[in-house]
Amino acid sequence: MELTNRLDAATIAARVAAGRLDPAEVAAAFQARIAARNDQLNAVFEQRQELVDADLAQLRARLAQGERPLLAGVPVIVKDVIWSQGRRVTQGSQLYRDFIAPADAIAVERLRRAGAIVLGMGNTSEFACKGLTTNKVYGLTRHPLDATLTAGGSSGGCAVAVAAGMAPLALGTDGGGSSRRPPAHAGVVGFKPSYGAIPDAVGFAHAFNGIQVIAPITRTVADAELMFEALAGADPRDPDTLGFSLGAARPLHTLKIAVSPRLGLDTPVDDDVAQAFDQAVARLQAAGLSIERADPAWPRGADEAVLMPLQHVGLANLYGDAWRRDPEVFDADVARQIERGLAWTGAEVARAREASRQIALALAGFFTRYDLLLCPTTPCVAWRNDRLGPERIGGVAVEPRAHAVFTPFFNHALAPAISVPCGSGRDGLPVGLQIAGPRGADRNVLAAARLVESLLASFVNPA
Incomplete structure (x- = not known):
């Protein structure tokens, strides 16, 4: 099983599709790695075995019918701000600690359609609005090479999970570098696609309105390419994707x-x-x-400082009323951002x-x-x-x-x-x-x- 969890996504998918690897054994190999390292790293949560088993059963049925999905049997970790149906999705916030996603985000829906197996949720900073992955629900995520260090934020749980061999793929978000900086610190690949390349219309509203994207985090660039092709393309539910076209790679x-x-x-x-x-x-x-x-x-x-009012007012718009009721519910740094967002004038935001x-x-x-x-x-x-x-x-x-x-x-x-x-x-x-x-x-x-x-x-x- 140790050998299996070193395989890249393309190899796993090819072997599962060819009947040379049992997708349940693949999932078990990565789950064993999570069990071995997660107590130290604190990166992955919501490992609902019944949901993993449901994904596996659906994949087996498709393979039996002759389908060969692009990501057949490939395990994936989903950032804890992205809806994954039936799982608790908290956004790292006490406000959502009991929220169960009623549907899949479009990207998760497409991953399942491509045959991927969701193993769990990756830790995040609260509302993905902090460069350190810690929150009041799950606590601090630690660097895979040195537990005294951070992997940054906000997609720290996803980056650490991939770097530590807990999954070959993770699904992050990026509104200012959240899925590039943590991969850089952890030694893996983080790709922020063009805005509009991957639909993002089902799930939570977020503070980075108009600039945040769904972002693959992987061990190799080839896996990022594979994941991107599974996720990209217009969806009528997301008008920002309509009419948007991706060019072919040039020499x-x-x-x-x-x-x-x-x-x-x-x-x-x-x-x-x-x-x-x-x-x-x-x-x-x-x-x-x-x-x-x-x-x-x-x-x-x-510089970044001149742009920060947009994040602050985005948070204040979504959570200002909750902050007024009880500031202590929030991470202290996020609470300061909300407070500042409530104070910015319209001219400053403009x-x-x-x-x-x-x-x-x-x-x-x-x-x-x-x-x-x-x-x-x-x-x-x-x-x-x-x-x-x-x-x-x-x-x-x-x-x-x-x-x-x-x-x-x-x-x-x-x-x-x-x-x-x-x-x-x-x-x-x-x-x-x-x-x-x-x-x-x-x-x-x-x-x-x-x-x-x-x-x-x-x-x-x-x-």
């Missing part, structure tokens, strides 16, 4: 690639991250990719919305000159899990959100971006390289990530 040698070590921002980066990133870029250039140094030209004053638009326009203009953009996923490796963020980056004191600087702009631009492991920093901790492209160029981004992964394999420190 990589025809693409013009920009590299931006600080994404054109005045922000510190730790030396170990900068060194791993520079080594990775040098390796790619040696392989013949057309790469040149170029920074996006952002509007004056562009200013944040315009900043979001200008950032999107700046990146769109950049992608008229370049096909892809490379930058670090995070400016630091994982930090201690008793604080919101590292106290220093690049040798200077920073605010708690300084670790998140390189991911949110791609959400506001509605653009695809992926984090792939590119080496290791201090204490052998993983470093992530981020690849982004214009909206709709998801397959170009994935194809480039596949090549990066193959060229940098010797630099990767697997969790």
Whole structure:
């Protein structure tokens, strides 16, 4: 069973479809891994065996009828903000600690249609609104290489589960980097598709209205591609997907690639991250990719802080009344965000919305000159899990959100971006390289990530 839980999704699906692997044995192998590591890592919950058995029974019936689903028998962990029918889905909040999802989210529905087996729910920060995966329902998720460290947030449970071998696939969300930063810290792959590529119209309302997407988290880029193809495509229930089209991947040698070590921002980066990133870029250039140094030209004053009112008012809109009744129900950091959201004026919110638009326009203009953009996923490796963020980056004191600087702009631009492991920093901790492209160029981004992964394999420190 140990061997089985090291297989990638494509291999599992092929062997299950061919009758060479029993899907129940596959599920049991990964469940055994969860049993062995979850007490320490605190990543996965809601392992409802009757629901796993129902998925397995349905898959067996389909296989017996000659079907060969794309993800036949592949185990998956679903982030605890995404509806999975019959399971408790809490959003990491005391307000929803007894909520049972009445239906599947469209992405979960499509995973089941593709033959995947949902094993459980991955821990999240409350309402997916914090860069540390901890909450008042399930507590703290720990890094798979060092239990004193964090894997970041908010999809920390999913990233840790994949890194620790609890499942080959996980389904996260990404409204500002939640499914890229934790994979970077844990040493796995996190893909944020273009907004509109994957339907997301069934489930909870969320604070990141108009920029949050469903995001695959996997051990390999090939598995991210496989999962994406199972999930992508329009659905009449989600108008944001209608009329949206994905282009085919172009040959990589025809693409013009920009590299931006600080994404054109005045922000510190730790030396170990900068060194791993520079080594990775040098390796790619040696392989013949057309790469040149170029920074996006952002509007004056562009940084994550100018965008945060949108998250705060999103939370205040959804949970302000509950906060007024009892602030103690909430995670303290989330409660502060709600309080701030109730205080922002309409003009301040409009200013944040315009900043979001200008950032999107700046990146769109950049992608008229370049096909892809490379930058670090995070400016630091994982930090201690008793604080919101590292106290220093690049040798200077920073605010708690300084670790998140390189991911949110791609959400506001509605653009695809992926984090792939590119080496290791201090204490052998993983470093992530981020690849982004214009909206709709998801397959170009994935194809480039596949090549990066193959060229940098010797630099990767697997969790």
